[in-house]
Amino acid sequence: MNTKRIAIFASGSGSNAIKLIEHFDKVPEINAVLLLTNNENAGVLEKTEDLIDHAVINNDGANDGSFLTELMHEERIDYIVLAGYLRKIPNELIKAFPRQIINIHPSLLPKYGGKGMYGMKVHQAVLANKETESGITIHLVNEIYDEGEILAQHKVNLSSKDSAETIQKKVLEIEHKNFSKEVENYIRKQG
Ligand SMILES: Nc1nc2c(c(=O)[nH]1)N[C@@H](CN(C=O)c1ccc(C(=O)N[C@@H](CCC(=O)O)C(=O)O)cc1)CN2
Numbered sequence: 001m002n003t004k005r006i007a008i009f010a011s012g013s014g015s016n017a018i019k020l021i022e023h024f025d026k027v028p029e030i031n032a033v034l035l036l037t038n039n040e041n042a043g044v045l046e047k048t049e050d051l052i053d054h055a056v057i058n059n060d061g062a063n064d065g066s067f068l069t070e071l072m073h074e075e076r077i078d079y080i081v082l083a084g085y086l087r088k089i090p091n092e093l094i095k096a097f098p099r100q101i102i103n104i105h106p107s108l109l110p111k112y113g114g115k116g117m118y119g120m121k122v123h124q125a126v127l128a129n130k131e132t133e134s135g136i137t138i139h140l141v142n143e144i145y146d147e148g149e150i151l152a153q154h155k156v157n158l159s160s161k162d163s164a165e166t167i168q169k170k171v172l173e174i175e176h177k178n179f180s181k182e183v184e185n186y187i188r189k190q191g
């Protein structure tokens, strides 16, 4: 496999982005080369300033498919990995990178997905419905939030003692454990 270049998109604290960067530091054929965020105050920026190049865009840029496509081509990006990125990926970028944009969602899709379902909102909804399990979904990105082809799911058990915060903690734990490897496996499978 020729060396593949990954861009990571994140909007928040970036714990998954950091795990991805650390993981691919040890994978010679796959390089995480760019971190893009739509949030100039994102915690991920400070935490990764010495680890990876940054692209900070505003929400107009986040909505501009041709701008994002041009930027990804300029950086010779092969795969885009969304790690807590909260803006809709424009259709033009999806068309320019078919089956090359991967997202992680903190629930067992199709439950608890779609517009408005992100971060703690997901775990609050899971709690409110007294679910006995939750988990993560790693999927390809299409034009509709959280409806792309599912690549992998991993579950966690919940009890009546759980709060939204403890659910979030359990889910983050399996994200950190599984996301990087699932991304690596998928990229290797594409050759
Ligand atoms: N075209 C796609 N773009 C994105 C997808 C996708 O599947 N297709 N996944 C999301 C990530 N995500 C869930 O995994 C998600 C993120 C954000 C939202 C949402 O409702 N966002 C708000 C804006 C929030 C903000 O900017 O603060 C909104 O659109 O009103 C839903 C799901 C990434 N992009």
Ligand SMILES: NCC(=O)N[C@@H]1O[C@H](COP(=O)([O-])[O-])[C@@H](O)[C@H]1O
Pocket: 010, 012, 013, 014, 015, 016, 017, 083, 084, 085, 104, 105, 106, 117, 118, 119, 122, 172, 175
């Ligand atoms: N729908 C998208 C969504 O909710 N993504 C979720 O945002 C969190 C980002 O945490 P991080 O910034 O610490 O990686 C993660 O739990 C991720 O699954």
